[in-house]
Amino acid sequence: MAAILPRTVCRAAEAALSLRSVPPRGAGHHVRSLGGVSAACCKAGAASVEFVPWHNGGGILHRAASVDPTAVVEAGAVVHSGAVLGKEVVVGSGAVVGPSVSIGNSTRIGYNVVLSNCSVGEFCTIHNGACIGQDGFGFFVDEDGQVKKKPQMLYARIGDHVEIGANTCVDRGSWRETMIGDHTKIDNLVQIGHNVVIGKCCMICGQVGIAGSATLGDYVTLGGRVAIRDHVSIVSKVRLAANSSVTKDIQKPGDYGGFPAVPINEWRRQTANLRLFSKKDGVKR
Template identity: 70%
Template sequence: MEVLLRRLASADAARCLSTSLAGSISDKCIRAAPNCRARFPFRIGSLRCFSDSSNESNACSDSSVENDAAVNCNGFRTWRNGGGTFHHSACIDPTALIEIGAVVHSNSVIGASVRIGSGSIIGDAVTIGQSTRIGYNVALSNCTVGDFCVLHNGVCIGQDGFGFFVDEHGTMKKKPQMLNVKIGTNVEIGSNTCIDRGSWRDTVIGNNTKIDNLVQIGHNVIIGDCCMLCGQVGIAGSVTIGDYVTLGGRVAIRDHVSIGSKVRLAALSCVTKDIKEPGDYGGFPAIPISAWRRQIAKHSLSSRKK
């Protein structure tokens, strides 16, 4: 009987303790609701409260909540048109759509009628022009994107270029990659294409240029207007390409090469030196298309004689 009485007393004490804790937590949420701005809100009736640690709540300095948009201690809010997340310092046109799961970081500028898909990250101080469409899981940093552009799923723009050197001690050192990428107007970039930021000059993609899937564009590359780059093209660093240039599938261009305007390169070609005259080129190394075709014909005839 004595053991039973002790158990009943312990149960009553536990219930009282849980009731008091629940009451204190509820009161704490009610008191903290106007000032607490954590990222993941939960609702208690009509009251909006935000789960937060004590350190984060002390760091909160701005208690304003606009349009029922929760603001966390890092200054991020929920965009009313699409449910995405944006930093309070970003400048976003009211007509922009930021889908849930997308994040716009500080000091970015988003133009009118821009659409940003779920999972996309718009980095610090990125500018996106009006009516540009950005697909899912796109990563933009250190860049500006013009008007009426289309960036398909998985595009990465503005990451560091591939630049290293070996010092006097035989240690591999990374070259600074500090500049930006500039995308012109009406540019379309295919899925999983990567464009590196510049190191000694900005990487530039001209107006009306169209880029296929899985294209790699290195740092400091300048591509002119109205160019067309087919799938799996690889362009090494510091290449300069003129206007109206067409690169067939899997064309490779070595670093520091210059290609003039109105040049067309056949698929699987490799450019190892400057091309100044307009026309069609092909082969490895790339030569005028007529000479390349003669080489192929001679090789075919010699192989038949054997």
């Protein structure tokens, strides 16, 4: 527990275990039922334990969280204030559900997942170690040559029936919200930058990198280690071969490959010609 929580939260959890039967002082106003945990707005200066143990799984919840009684929060997991967990949600050990995060019904959150500034739809699976909703990589150089951070204030929105692989990262938005459409499947070790919009039913293989503000249509398939430049738009029903790099908009459906990505048949001709030109005798067949 100490490895994943600040000492103050650990102490709060220990205090909560010893005071479970004692109601908090000043809990006379704004009381609501949160799946078996009472949340109260306490008077200033009154002693109160903010985090309490959850009856189903052994994790701890903030009193201002709203959790369905059927949700499971496993030991070592933490749910912060304002978070909303729907029916039959499972939050694995070591996971952190940040303030105001919402998780839809029947979604499973793996071990050591971190959710912040985001919403996750219904029937999703977020595998171990994924991070969703952290700040994107946005900086600029001012007149004095100092590197300044651009504000990252918006959210990441994950649709229904989405699967996100282990150690994948989805950044929150800055000028528009990062969005992943329904039924999209994302492999392990994928980086999705801020302001990226991905349509429904997309397939994104391992080690893909999508730079900020890119837009993908529906039914897009990205092979392993595909790279997509920032602010690029890809139309629906495009398939990209592994190790391809998209440097400009793709406006027609079809198969593409290469660096930069071109229609697949053109890429194959380029590859064949390169092999012929590189022969030692220099003779073109």
